[in-house]
Amino acid sequence: MTDQATRAAFEAERNRTRGTAESTAPVILSIKDVSVQYKTPFGWMTAVRKSSMDIRRGEAVALIGESGSGKSTLGFALLRMLPRAARVNNGSAMFTDNEGKTYDLFSMSDKEFRDFRWSKCAMTFQAAQNVLNPVMRVSNIFYETAKAHGWNDRKAVREKTLDLFKKVQLDPRRVFDAYPHELSGGMRQRVSIALSLLLDPDLLILDEPTTALDIITQRAIIDVVKSLREQLDFTMIFISHDLSLAAELADRVATMYAGEIVEYGPVRDVFYEPEHPYTVGLLNAVPPITGEEFTPLVAIPGATPNLLSIPSGCPFHPRCPFATEICVNVNPPLEEVGGTHYVACHHHDQVTRDQEVWEGMEATVAAG
Numbered sequence: 221m222t223d224q225a226t227r228a229a230f231e232a233e234r235n236r237t238r239g240t241a242e243s244t245a246p247v248i249l250s251i252k253d254v255s256v257q258y259k260t261p262f263g264w265m266t267a268v269r270k271s272s273m274d275i276r277r278g279e280a281v282a283l284i285g286e287s288g289s290g291k292s293t294l295g296f297a298l299l300r301m302l303p304r305a306a307r308v309n310n311g312s313a314m315f316t317d318n319e320g321k322t323y324d325l326f327s328m329s330d331k332e333f334r335d336f337r338w339s340k341c342a343m344t345f346q347a348a349q350n351v352l353n354p355v356m357r358v359s360n361i362f363y364e365t366a367k368a369h370g371w372n373d374r375k376a377v378r379e380k381t382l383d384l385f386k387k388v389q390l391d392p393r394r395v396f397d398a399y400p401h402e403l404s405g406g407m408r409q410r411v412s413i414a415l416s417l418l419l420d421p422d423l424l425i426l427d428e429p430t431t432a433l434d435i436i437t438q439r440a441i442i443d444v445v446k447s448l449r450e451q452l453d454f455t456m457i458f459i460s461h462d463l464s465l466a467a468e469l470a471d472r473v474a475t476m477y478a479g480e481i482v483e484y485g486p487v488r489d490v491f492y493e494p495e496h497p498y499t500v501g502l503l504n505a506v507p508p509i510t511g512e513e514f515t516p517l518v519a520i521p522g523a524t525p526n527l528l529s530i531p532s533g534c535p536f537h538p539r540c541p542f543a544t545e546i547c548v549n550v551n552p553p554l555e556e557v558g559g560t561h562y563v564a565c566h567h568h569d570q571v572t573r574d575q576e577v578w579e580g581m582e583a584t585v586a587a588g
Protein backbone atom coordinates (compact mmCIF):
# COMPACT_ATOMS: atom_id res chain seq x y z
CA MET A 221 0.00 0.00 0.00
CA THR A 222 1.13 3.57 -0.51
CA ASP A 223 1.69 5.66 2.62
CA GLN A 224 -1.37 7.70 1.73
CA ALA A 225 -3.57 4.63 1.26
CA THR A 226 -2.21 3.15 4.46
CA ARG A 227 -2.97 6.27 6.40
CA ALA A 228 -6.45 6.51 4.93
CA ALA A 229 -7.09 2.87 5.91
CA PHE A 230 -5.92 3.50 9.44
CA GLU A 231 -8.00 6.65 9.76
CA ALA A 232 -11.05 4.72 8.62
CA GLU A 233 -10.31 2.04 11.20
CA ARG A 234 -9.81 4.65 13.92
CA ASN A 235 -13.10 6.32 13.08
CA ARG A 236 -14.82 2.95 13.03
CA THR A 237 -13.62 2.01 16.48
CA ARG A 238 -13.41 5.43 18.15
CA GLY A 239 -15.93 5.70 20.94
CA THR A 240 -17.43 2.31 20.26
CA ALA A 241 -17.88 0.05 23.23
CA GLU A 242 -15.65 -3.00 23.58
CA SER A 243 -17.25 -6.17 22.31
CA THR A 244 -19.21 -7.99 24.99
CA ALA A 245 -19.82 -11.05 22.82
CA PRO A 246 -18.96 -14.39 24.42
CA VAL A 247 -15.35 -15.55 24.33
CA ILE A 248 -14.90 -18.03 21.47
CA LEU A 249 -11.26 -18.90 22.16
CA SER A 250 -9.41 -18.61 25.42
CA ILE A 251 -5.68 -19.38 25.28
CA LYS A 252 -3.87 -19.59 28.62
CA ASP A 253 -0.10 -19.88 29.14
CA VAL A 254 0.42 -21.85 25.95
CA SER A 255 3.96 -23.04 25.22
CA VAL A 256 5.04 -25.00 22.15
CA GLN A 257 8.41 -26.66 21.59
CA TYR A 258 10.24 -28.13 18.59
CA LYS A 259 12.75 -30.93 19.02
CA THR A 260 16.14 -29.95 17.60
CA PRO A 261 19.56 -31.66 17.65
CA PHE A 262 20.39 -29.25 20.50
CA GLY A 263 17.34 -30.05 22.63
CA TRP A 264 13.77 -28.78 22.87
CA MET A 265 13.42 -25.26 21.49
CA THR A 266 10.51 -23.19 22.82
CA ALA A 267 8.89 -21.38 19.89
CA VAL A 268 5.77 -20.19 21.75
CA ARG A 269 5.98 -19.32 25.46
CA LYS A 270 3.32 -18.62 28.10
CA SER A 271 1.04 -16.99 25.55
CA SER A 272 -2.44 -15.96 26.64
CA MET A 273 -5.38 -14.17 25.05
CA ASP A 274 -9.16 -14.26 24.85
CA ILE A 275 -10.88 -13.75 21.52
CA ARG A 276 -14.55 -12.80 21.42
CA ARG A 277 -17.01 -14.01 18.85
CA GLY A 278 -17.04 -11.84 15.73
CA GLU A 279 -13.70 -10.17 16.41
CA ALA A 280 -10.76 -10.03 14.03
CA VAL A 281 -7.47 -10.37 15.85
CA ALA A 282 -4.18 -9.62 14.10
CA LEU A 283 -1.08 -11.49 15.26
CA ILE A 284 1.99 -9.43 14.42
CA GLY A 285 5.73 -9.78 15.03
CA GLU A 286 9.03 -10.32 13.27
CA SER A 287 9.80 -13.47 11.34
CA GLY A 288 10.33 -16.42 13.70
CA SER A 289 8.32 -14.90 16.57
CA GLY A 290 6.03 -17.95 16.71
CA LYS A 291 2.90 -16.72 14.93
CA SER A 292 2.42 -19.72 12.64
CA THR A 293 3.46 -22.16 15.37
CA LEU A 294 0.65 -20.86 17.59
CA GLY A 295 -1.83 -21.28 14.71
CA PHE A 296 -0.64 -24.85 14.03
CA ALA A 297 -0.82 -25.71 17.73
CA LEU A 298 -4.44 -24.54 17.94
CA LEU A 299 -5.38 -26.74 14.99
CA ARG A 300 -3.21 -29.61 16.25
CA MET A 301 -1.25 -29.57 13.02
CA LEU A 302 2.24 -29.30 14.48
CA PRO A 303 4.89 -31.52 12.93
CA ARG A 304 5.72 -34.77 14.73
CA ALA A 305 8.85 -33.30 16.34
CA ALA A 306 6.86 -30.66 18.18
CA ARG A 307 4.71 -30.59 21.28
CA VAL A 308 2.43 -28.31 23.28
CA ASN A 309 4.24 -28.54 26.60
CA ASN A 310 2.13 -26.16 28.65
CA GLY A 311 -1.17 -24.32 28.76
CA SER A 312 -4.74 -24.71 27.58
CA ALA A 313 -6.92 -23.57 24.69
CA MET A 314 -10.68 -23.64 25.23
CA PHE A 315 -13.00 -23.10 22.29
CA THR A 316 -16.71 -22.35 22.65
CA ASP A 317 -18.72 -22.74 19.45
CA ASN A 318 -21.66 -20.63 18.34
CA GLU A 319 -24.04 -23.10 20.02
CA GLY A 320 -22.26 -22.68 23.35
CA LYS A 321 -20.48 -26.08 23.39
CA THR A 322 -16.95 -25.90 24.80
CA TYR A 323 -13.99 -27.91 23.43
CA ASP A 324 -10.65 -28.40 25.17
CA LEU A 325 -8.41 -28.25 22.11
CA PHE A 326 -5.36 -29.92 23.61
CA SER A 327 -7.26 -32.72 25.40
CA MET A 328 -9.82 -33.85 22.81
CA SER A 329 -9.31 -37.28 21.27
CA ASP A 330 -7.88 -37.42 17.74
CA LYS A 331 -11.25 -38.55 16.42
CA GLU A 332 -13.10 -35.70 18.11
CA PHE A 333 -10.52 -33.30 16.78
CA ARG A 334 -10.86 -34.54 13.19
CA ASP A 335 -14.57 -33.64 13.35
CA PHE A 336 -13.79 -30.30 14.97
CA ARG A 337 -11.06 -29.17 12.55
CA TRP A 338 -12.44 -27.30 9.49
CA SER A 339 -16.03 -27.47 10.78
CA LYS A 340 -15.46 -25.30 13.87
CA CYS A 341 -12.03 -23.84 13.26
CA ALA A 342 -10.16 -23.69 9.93
CA MET A 343 -6.85 -22.29 8.77
CA THR A 344 -5.37 -21.15 5.50
CA PHE A 345 -1.65 -21.65 5.46
CA GLN A 346 1.26 -19.35 4.75
CA ALA A 347 1.84 -19.65 0.95
CA ALA A 348 -1.49 -21.52 0.89
CA GLN A 349 -1.60 -21.19 -2.87
CA ASN A 350 1.11 -23.86 -3.03
CA VAL A 351 -0.52 -26.41 -0.75
CA LEU A 352 -3.48 -27.43 -2.93
CA ASN A 353 -2.93 -30.99 -4.12
CA PRO A 354 -1.58 -30.49 -7.69
CA VAL A 355 -2.91 -33.80 -9.04
CA MET A 356 -6.51 -33.23 -7.98
CA ARG A 357 -9.02 -31.05 -9.73
CA VAL A 358 -10.28 -28.23 -7.53
CA SER A 359 -13.73 -29.86 -7.50
CA ASN A 360 -12.28 -33.08 -6.05
CA ILE A 361 -10.38 -31.20 -3.37
CA PHE A 362 -13.70 -29.76 -2.20
CA TYR A 363 -15.59 -33.09 -2.52
CA GLU A 364 -12.87 -34.93 -0.58
CA THR A 365 -12.76 -32.33 2.18
CA ALA A 366 -16.55 -32.51 2.58
CA LYS A 367 -16.50 -36.34 2.51
CA ALA A 368 -13.86 -36.46 5.24
CA HIS A 369 -16.44 -34.72 7.44
CA GLY A 370 -19.29 -37.04 6.50
CA TRP A 371 -20.82 -34.68 3.93
CA ASN A 372 -21.49 -36.94 0.94
CA ASP A 373 -24.15 -34.96 -0.92
CA ARG A 374 -22.04 -33.97 -3.94
CA LYS A 375 -24.74 -31.73 -5.39
CA ALA A 376 -24.94 -29.71 -2.19
CA VAL A 377 -21.14 -29.55 -1.90
CA ARG A 378 -20.95 -28.31 -5.50
CA GLU A 379 -23.57 -25.63 -4.89
CA LYS A 380 -21.88 -24.47 -1.71
CA THR A 381 -18.47 -24.39 -3.43
CA LEU A 382 -19.74 -22.40 -6.42
CA ASP A 383 -21.38 -19.95 -4.04
CA LEU A 384 -18.11 -19.54 -2.11
CA PHE A 385 -16.24 -19.01 -5.38
CA LYS A 386 -18.60 -16.16 -6.19
CA LYS A 387 -17.99 -14.70 -2.76
CA VAL A 388 -14.21 -14.79 -3.25
CA GLN A 389 -14.69 -13.33 -6.73
CA LEU A 390 -13.64 -16.33 -8.78
CA ASP A 391 -15.32 -17.45 -11.98
CA PRO A 392 -17.09 -20.48 -10.42
CA ARG A 393 -17.38 -22.76 -13.42
CA ARG A 394 -13.91 -22.16 -14.77
CA VAL A 395 -12.21 -22.74 -11.45
CA PHE A 396 -14.30 -25.70 -10.25
CA ASP A 397 -13.00 -28.05 -12.95
CA ALA A 398 -9.46 -26.70 -13.11
CA TYR A 399 -6.25 -28.17 -11.73
CA PRO A 400 -4.45 -25.87 -9.27
CA HIS A 401 -1.52 -25.33 -11.68
CA GLU A 402 -3.95 -23.83 -14.21
CA LEU A 403 -4.72 -21.00 -11.79
CA SER A 404 -2.66 -17.94 -10.86
CA GLY A 405 -1.23 -17.55 -7.33
CA GLY A 406 -3.97 -15.08 -6.39
CA MET A 407 -6.68 -17.45 -7.70
CA ARG A 408 -5.20 -20.37 -5.73
CA GLN A 409 -5.17 -18.21 -2.61
CA ARG A 410 -8.88 -17.45 -3.14
CA VAL A 411 -9.55 -21.18 -3.63
CA SER A 412 -7.75 -21.89 -0.34
CA ILE A 413 -9.84 -19.29 1.46
CA ALA A 414 -13.04 -20.73 -0.06
CA LEU A 415 -11.95 -24.24 1.00
CA SER A 416 -11.36 -23.12 4.56
CA LEU A 417 -14.94 -21.79 4.65
CA LEU A 418 -16.59 -24.87 3.11
CA LEU A 419 -17.80 -26.21 6.45
CA ASP A 420 -18.84 -22.83 7.88
CA PRO A 421 -16.21 -22.64 10.64
CA ASP A 422 -16.85 -20.34 13.59
CA LEU A 423 -13.18 -19.29 13.62
CA LEU A 424 -10.84 -18.82 10.67
CA ILE A 425 -7.07 -18.47 11.04
CA LEU A 426 -5.50 -16.77 8.02
CA ASP A 427 -1.73 -17.17 8.03
CA GLU A 428 -0.09 -14.44 5.91
CA PRO A 429 -2.75 -14.62 3.20
CA THR A 430 -1.02 -12.03 1.03
CA THR A 431 2.64 -13.06 1.25
CA ALA A 432 4.20 -13.97 -2.09
CA LEU A 433 1.51 -12.13 -4.05
CA ASP A 434 2.02 -8.96 -6.06
CA ILE A 435 0.69 -5.74 -4.59
CA ILE A 436 -2.46 -5.55 -6.74
CA THR A 437 -3.38 -9.13 -5.93
CA GLN A 438 -2.66 -8.50 -2.24
CA ARG A 439 -5.14 -5.64 -2.27
CA ALA A 440 -7.76 -7.81 -4.00
CA ILE A 441 -7.32 -10.61 -1.42
CA ILE A 442 -7.69 -8.17 1.46
CA ASP A 443 -10.88 -6.81 -0.10
CA VAL A 444 -12.16 -10.38 -0.42
CA VAL A 445 -11.43 -11.10 3.25
CA LYS A 446 -13.24 -7.92 4.31
CA SER A 447 -16.25 -8.71 2.19
CA LEU A 448 -16.37 -12.33 3.43
CA ARG A 449 -16.40 -11.15 7.02
CA GLU A 450 -19.29 -8.83 6.28
CA GLN A 451 -21.25 -11.62 4.62
CA LEU A 452 -20.35 -14.66 6.73
CA ASP A 453 -19.68 -13.19 10.14
CA PHE A 454 -16.89 -15.51 11.31
CA THR A 455 -14.28 -14.77 13.96
CA MET A 456 -10.79 -14.36 12.54
CA ILE A 457 -7.15 -14.56 13.56
CA PHE A 458 -5.13 -12.77 10.91
CA ILE A 459 -1.38 -13.48 11.01
CA SER A 460 0.74 -10.86 9.29
CA HIS A 461 4.01 -8.97 9.29
CA ASP A 462 2.19 -6.05 7.76
CA LEU A 463 1.10 -3.53 10.40
CA SER A 464 -0.99 -1.51 7.96
CA LEU A 465 -3.02 -4.59 7.01
CA ALA A 466 -3.43 -5.39 10.68
CA ALA A 467 -4.70 -1.86 11.25
CA GLU A 468 -7.10 -2.15 8.38
CA LEU A 469 -8.53 -5.59 9.09
CA ALA A 470 -8.37 -6.19 12.80
CA ASP A 471 -10.36 -5.10 15.84
CA ARG A 472 -7.58 -6.21 18.17
CA VAL A 473 -3.84 -6.75 17.82
CA ALA A 474 -1.50 -9.17 19.58
CA THR A 475 2.23 -8.49 19.32
CA MET A 476 4.50 -11.55 19.59
CA TYR A 477 8.17 -11.45 20.51
CA ALA A 478 10.37 -14.54 20.84
CA GLY A 479 7.27 -16.70 21.19
CA GLU A 480 5.45 -14.56 23.76
CA ILE A 481 2.39 -12.37 23.38
CA VAL A 482 3.82 -9.17 24.86
CA GLU A 483 1.00 -6.73 24.05
CA TYR A 484 -2.67 -7.33 23.28
CA GLY A 485 -5.49 -4.88 22.92
CA PRO A 486 -7.80 -2.91 20.65
CA VAL A 487 -6.15 -1.65 17.44
CA ARG A 488 -6.51 1.96 18.52
CA ASP A 489 -4.73 1.35 21.84
CA VAL A 490 -1.93 -0.81 20.51
CA PHE A 491 -1.15 1.38 17.48
CA TYR A 492 -1.88 4.86 18.90
CA GLU A 493 -0.72 4.32 22.45
CA PRO A 494 1.59 1.31 22.40
CA GLU A 495 2.96 0.50 25.83
CA HIS A 496 5.35 -2.32 24.98
CA PRO A 497 8.74 -1.15 23.65
CA TYR A 498 8.76 -3.92 21.04
CA THR A 499 5.44 -2.73 19.55
CA VAL A 500 6.89 0.79 19.54
CA GLY A 501 9.98 -0.55 17.76
CA LEU A 502 7.83 -2.23 15.11
CA LEU A 503 5.84 0.97 14.56
CA ASN A 504 9.00 3.11 14.34
CA ALA A 505 10.42 0.81 11.68
CA VAL A 506 7.60 1.29 9.14
CA PRO A 507 6.06 4.38 7.49
CA PRO A 508 3.42 5.95 9.78
CA ILE A 509 0.19 4.02 9.97
CA THR A 510 -1.37 6.22 12.61
CA GLY A 511 -1.96 9.30 10.50
CA GLU A 512 0.82 11.41 11.99
CA GLU A 513 3.44 13.23 9.94
CA PHE A 514 6.20 11.19 8.38
CA THR A 515 9.27 10.81 10.58
CA PRO A 516 12.52 9.00 9.69
CA LEU A 517 12.33 5.26 10.18
CA VAL A 518 14.32 3.67 12.99
CA ALA A 519 15.07 -0.05 12.94
CA ILE A 520 14.82 -2.04 16.17
CA PRO A 521 18.43 -2.38 17.28
CA GLY A 522 20.01 -5.84 17.44
CA ALA A 523 18.54 -9.12 16.25
CA THR A 524 15.84 -11.53 17.39
CA PRO A 525 17.21 -13.97 19.98
CA ASN A 526 18.26 -17.54 19.38
CA LEU A 527 15.30 -19.45 20.79
CA LEU A 528 17.64 -22.06 22.25
CA SER A 529 19.25 -19.45 24.49
CA ILE A 530 16.65 -16.79 25.27
CA PRO A 531 18.02 -13.82 27.25
CA SER A 532 17.28 -13.88 30.98
CA GLY A 533 14.38 -11.88 32.42
CA CYS A 534 12.49 -10.01 29.73
CA PRO A 535 13.68 -11.53 26.42
CA PHE A 536 13.59 -8.08 24.78
CA HIS A 537 16.01 -6.48 27.27
CA PRO A 538 19.19 -6.55 25.09
CA ARG A 539 17.36 -4.49 22.44
CA CYS A 540 15.27 -2.28 24.71
CA PRO A 541 16.11 1.36 25.45
CA PHE A 542 13.99 1.27 28.63
CA ALA A 543 15.61 -1.79 30.22
CA THR A 544 16.76 -1.65 33.85
CA GLU A 545 18.14 -4.24 36.23
CA ILE A 546 14.75 -5.80 36.96
CA CYS A 547 14.31 -6.44 33.23
CA VAL A 548 17.49 -8.52 33.17
CA ASN A 549 16.26 -10.68 36.04
CA VAL A 550 12.47 -10.90 35.90
CA ASN A 551 10.27 -11.67 32.90
CA PRO A 552 7.17 -9.48 33.37
CA PRO A 553 3.72 -11.12 33.12
CA LEU A 554 1.08 -9.90 30.67
CA GLU A 555 -1.00 -7.47 32.75
CA GLU A 556 -3.98 -5.24 32.15
CA VAL A 557 -2.96 -1.60 31.72
CA GLY A 558 -6.46 -0.22 31.10
CA GLY A 559 -9.70 -1.53 29.59
CA THR A 560 -8.81 -4.62 27.62
CA HIS A 561 -5.27 -3.53 26.82
CA TYR A 562 -2.62 -5.93 28.18
CA VAL A 563 1.16 -5.43 28.26
CA ALA A 564 4.10 -7.48 29.54
CA CYS A 565 6.59 -4.77 30.51
CA HIS A 566 7.96 -3.55 33.85
CA HIS A 567 8.16 0.03 32.57
CA HIS A 568 5.13 0.24 30.27
CA ASP A 569 4.13 3.62 31.75
CA GLN A 570 7.47 5.19 30.71
CA VAL A 571 7.51 3.93 27.15
CA THR A 572 7.80 6.59 24.44
CA ARG A 573 8.16 6.67 20.69
CA ASP A 574 10.76 9.46 21.00
CA GLN A 575 13.18 8.84 18.11
CA GLU A 576 16.20 10.03 20.09
CA VAL A 577 15.73 7.32 22.71
CA TRP A 578 15.65 4.67 19.99
CA GLU A 579 18.54 6.09 17.99
CA GLY A 580 20.62 6.18 21.18
CA MET A 581 19.85 2.49 21.77
CA GLU A 582 20.79 1.67 18.18
CA ALA A 583 24.20 3.24 18.76
CA THR A 584 24.63 1.38 22.08
CA VAL A 585 23.84 -2.02 20.55
CA ALA A 586 26.06 -1.32 17.53
CA ALA A 587 28.94 -0.44 19.86
CA GLY A 588 28.46 -3.89 21.45
Ligand SMILES: Nc1ncnc2c1ncn2[C@@H]1O[C@H](COP(=O)(O)OP(=O)(O)OP(=O)(O)O)[C@@H](O)[C@H]1O
Nearest residue numbers: 258267286287288289290291292293294303346527
Ligand atom coordinates in the same frame (compact mmCIF):
# COMPACT_ATOMS: atom_id res chain seq x y z
N1 LIG B 1 9.14 -27.60 11.84
C1 LIG B 1 9.97 -26.91 12.61
N2 LIG B 1 11.03 -27.49 13.23
C2 LIG B 1 11.87 -26.78 14.02
N3 LIG B 1 11.73 -25.45 14.25
C3 LIG B 1 10.70 -24.81 13.65
C4 LIG B 1 9.78 -25.50 12.80
N4 LIG B 1 8.87 -24.59 12.35
C5 LIG B 1 9.21 -23.40 12.91
N5 LIG B 1 10.31 -23.54 13.68
C6 LIG B 1 10.97 -22.49 14.45
O1 LIG B 1 10.04 -21.97 15.39
C7 LIG B 1 10.21 -20.55 15.49
C8 LIG B 1 8.89 -19.88 15.21
O2 LIG B 1 8.57 -20.11 13.84
P1 LIG B 1 7.21 -19.65 13.19
O3 LIG B 1 7.19 -20.22 11.81
O4 LIG B 1 6.10 -20.01 14.09
O5 LIG B 1 7.39 -18.08 13.17
P2 LIG B 1 6.52 -16.97 12.41
O6 LIG B 1 6.31 -15.88 13.41
O7 LIG B 1 5.33 -17.60 11.79
O8 LIG B 1 7.55 -16.46 11.32
P3 LIG B 1 7.26 -15.90 9.84
O9 LIG B 1 6.76 -14.51 10.02
O10 LIG B 1 8.59 -15.97 9.17
O11 LIG B 1 6.25 -16.80 9.20
C9 LIG B 1 11.33 -20.16 14.52
O12 LIG B 1 12.54 -20.08 15.23
C10 LIG B 1 11.36 -21.32 13.56
O13 LIG B 1 12.67 -21.51 13.05
Ligand code: SF4
Nearest residue numbers: 534537540547565566
Ligand atom coordinates in the same frame (compact mmCIF):
# COMPACT_ATOMS: atom_id res chain seq x y z
S1 SF4 C 1 10.35 -5.30 30.67
FE1 SF4 C 1 12.14 -4.00 30.52
S2 SF4 C 1 13.35 -4.86 28.83
FE2 SF4 C 1 11.31 -5.73 28.70
S3 SF4 C 1 10.29 -4.43 27.28
FE3 SF4 C 1 9.84 -3.62 29.31
S4 SF4 C 1 11.40 -2.07 29.71
FE4 SF4 C 1 12.07 -3.30 27.95
Ligand SMILES: [Mg+2]
Nearest residue numbers: 291292293346
Ligand atom coordinates in the same frame (compact mmCIF):
# COMPACT_ATOMS: atom_id res chain seq x y z
MG1 LIG D 1 4.69 -17.81 9.87
